Amino acid sequence: MRFTGEHINQWREDGFVLIPDFFEKDEISPILRDFDTLYRDRGRGDGTVLNVKKEGVIGASHAKQFLNFDALPYKASSAINLISLHPALINFARGLLGADKVHLYQSHTWAKYTGEADYEQAFHCDFGNHTLTVPADEVALRTVDFVIYLTDVTEEHGALHYVTKPDSDEILGPGALAVPPELQQAMKERERSAASPAGTLLAHGIDTFHRGTNLTAIHGHRFTMTVGYKTAGNDMIGFHTWQMAADRPWHLIFNNANADQLACLGVPLPGERFWTERTLRLTQTRWPDWNMKEYFEAGQTRGLS
Numbered sequence: 216m217r218f219t220g221e222h223i224n225q226w227r228e229d230g231f232v233l234i235p236d237f238f239e240k241d242e243i244s245p246i247l248r249d250f251d252t253l254y255r256d257r258g259r260g261d262g263t264v265l266n267v268k269k270e271g272v273i274g275a276s277h278a279k280q281f282l283n284f285d286a287l288p289y290k291a292s293s294a295i296n297l298i299s300l301h302p303a304l305i306n307f308a309r310g311l312l313g314a315d316k317v318h319l320y321q322s323h324t325w326a327k328y329t330g331e332a333d334y335e336q337a338f339h340c341d342f343g344n345h346t347l348t349v350p351a352d353e354v355a356l357r358t359v360d361f362v363i364y365l366t367d368v369t370e371e372h373g374a375l376h377y378v379t380k381p382d383s384d385e386i387l388g389p390g391a392l393a394v395p396p397e398l399q400q401a402m403k404e405r406e407r408s409a410a411s412p413a414g415t416l417l418a419h420g421i422d423t424f425h426r427g428t429n430l431t432a433i434h435g436h437r438f439t440m441t442v443g444y445k446t447a448g449n450d451m452i453g454f455h456t457w458q459m460a461a462d463r464p465w466h467l468i469f470n471n472a473n474a475d476q477l478a479c480l481g482v483p484l485p486g487e488r489f490w491t492e493r494t495l496r497l498t499q500t501r502w503p504d505w506n507m508k509e510y511f512e513a514g515q516t517r518g519l520s
């Protein structure tokens with residue numbers, strides 16, 4: 216087990232939980248090589264600290280911070296394509312949401328380089344581009360938003376800073392979703408750092424107060440992945456539309472994932488009613504190297520020829 220009931224309780228109470236060593240070194244190393252390939256020719260700054268803020272002013276979100284992104288499925292190794300669907304991550308999302316069926320609704324990379332942007336932000340919640348409503352009260356209707364650390368994230372490498380729910384409730388009043396400018400400083404006084412080594416998993420949600428900080432290590436870089444889960448069927452929540460990426464390398468996922476992992480992307484489990492003689496045959500034609508044995512066998516059990 217890579218997580219405990221204590222981690223689940225902490226996430227529900229504080230909004231944040233940090234688990235160092237959630238991922239093993241050999242799960243991370245092929246992904247680091249992918250990042251080097253994906254971002255070798257993209258913007259990497261000059262390695263010296265870039266500061267666009269006036270003295271004493273908290274930063275802000277701006278487009279340059281979000282340049283080095285790619286979304287699932289990645290034109291790279293099977294490891295980078297499968298880590299968002301790691302069985303331990305799926306089970307952790309189930310435990311946090313208290314739901315058996317969960318869906319992966321977000322998976323993107325993020326490479327930050329010293330000098331490429333000033334990454335400092337003000338305190339905010341992330342719900343604005345995950346839902347058209349607001350974060351839910353009921354736990355199963357919330358989201359789990361993971362950050363996977365692929366490199367060591369120290370203070371000098373732009374560690375995320377956060378304020379726990381009990382602390383933000385005290386400063387802003389219970390259930391607030393925004394921080395007025397005059398309370399940013401009060402939040403800063405209670406902020407904690409999510410600095411932690413490579414292999415760490417940070418879990419939070421779209422209702423937590425946090426902010427990005429700048430990279431100040433000379434020639435530093437920070438490689439992370441952002442991975443979101445929701446309870447299956449929660450149509451309020453979305454980010455990517457997987458179907459839109461029809462021209463990207465889905466075979467890397469189909470050929471390497473199990474039925475439980477594929478179900479997190481909306482592929483029906485073996486034996487579900489979508490699977491008929493026709494859909495089995497045509498889906499196999501579409502993904503010829505996907506091992507659909509379980510799906511065909513479950514079809515036979517249901518009496519399909």
Ligand SMILES: O=C(O)CCC(=O)C(=O)O
Pocket residue numbers: 276336341373374375376425426427428
């Ligand atoms: O990458 C980080 O450390 C936090 C960034 C963030 O919170 C955001 O862009 O919404």
Ligand SMILES: [Fe+2]
Pocket residue numbers: 339340341425426
């Ligand atoms: Fe954020």
